[in-house]
Amino acid sequence: MTRQHTDPLSRSALDALSSDLRLACMRIARRVRYESTSDVAPHQMSVLSRLEDAPRTLRELAAIENVSAPSMSRTTTGLVERGFVERTNDPSDGRQVILSLSADGKRALRDARRRRDLWMHVRINHLDADEQQTLARAAEILAKVAAE
Amino acid sequence: MTRQHTDPLSRSALDALSSDLRLACMRIARRVRYESTSDVAPHQMSVLSRLEDAPRTLRELAAIENVSAPSMSRTTTGLVERGFVERTNDPSDGRQVILSLSADGKRALRDARRRRDLWMHVRINHLDADEQQTLARAAEILAKVAAE
DNA sequence: TATTGTTATACTCTATAACTATA
DNA sequence: TATAGTTATAGAGTATAACAATA
Numbered sequence: 382m383t384r385q386h387t388d389p390l391s392r393s394a395l396d397a398l399s400s401d402l403r404l405a406c407m408r409i410a411r412r413v414r415y416e417s418t419s420d421v422a423p424h425q426m427s428v429l430s431r432l433e434d435a436p437r438t439l440r441e442l443a444a445i446e447n448v449s450a451p452s453m454s455r456t457t458t459g460l461v462e463r464g465f466v467e468r469t470n471d472p473s474d475g476r477q478v479i480l481s482l483s484a485d486g487k488r489a490l491r492d493a494r495r496r497r498d499l500w501m502h503v504r505i506n507h508l509d510a511d512e513q514q515t516l517a518r519a520a521e522i523l524a525k526v527a528a529e
Numbered sequence: 530m531t532r533q534h535t536d537p538l539s540r541s542a543l544d545a546l547s548s549d550l551r552l553a554c555m556r557i558a559r560r561v562r563y564e565s566t567s568d569v570a571p572h573q574m575s576v577l578s579r580l581e582d583a584p585r586t587l588r589e590l591a592a593i594e595n596v597s598a599p600s601m602s603r604t605t606t607g608l609v610e611r612g613f614v615e616r617t618n619d620p621s622d623g624r625q626v627i628l629s630l631s632a633d634g635k636r637a638l639r640d641a642r643r644r645r646d647l648w649m650h651v652r653i654n655h656l657d658a659d660e661q662q663t664l665a666r667a668a669e670i671l672a673k674v675a676a677e
Numbered sequence: 678t679a680t681t682g683t684t685a686t687a688c689t690c691t692a693t694a695a696c697t698a699t700a
Numbered sequence: 701t702a703t704a705g706t707t708a709t710a711g712a713g714t715a716t717a718a719c720a721a722t723a
Binding site: 517527 | 558
């Protein structure tokens, strides 16, 4: 790919881009959430994905998710009852509880992601090759922006 | 700008792009929502932006927002009490109520958007010109995707 | 005494069912 | 009788305060 000189965006173009891009991302997020409904609620899904990285104690989960300990207690109780999360006692500290993802939990997580990705896949499939290439480059930049 | 031939994305590249782009949009949406907090709750903001286009009856708003009439009644009552929305009787049908955006409502909407756009603006400002140009093209495509 | 997690209680947003007023 | 909107009541999810068990 030949690299060409690109002029920086004007102040007003930057304003418009911020607004347009922000709106598009929020609309897409809303539609993905709305149209790929799951029997696992969003806050439950979020906990499952946190447990995917590593088992956690309740306090850790509450802190990561910016939620109170009682709320997280309720959320994880529900997930344990549904078999998506396993609760084991910490052998080294009797106060703590280790929460981890069960096989069913991993499956639920994978299925939910598949449904969400499908929504986007269908729409990207309808774009032409140029547009797809632009989005491929944009996806990297947006990932950087989101992680910042 | 010279237009070049671009190859279509492979099946696996499309899969990865769907997933990456979906995730990036959802993360950005979450961070914008989380970091540009407002005293107007999200469901209230949403109603304000609906009323920006045109005044609406309660049933219309409920249908547009996919919410029950009693829920919308509560939401709009709150907005009327805060002076963001005006409630007038429909002269031609005594059962109906016309809800419209007040000057304060318009201001609240504008301020909230400004805060949200600012989040994105700061981040886009840090990108180089090439990346900005790519996002400018991507924004159009994403808007199309979101509207589809 | 400090910390982990749960229970008690309350507030918000959601819903459905019952009600009032108007067509 | 049907429709627009409100009120009554209940179900999630959130929070803070009070509690039990453990360190």
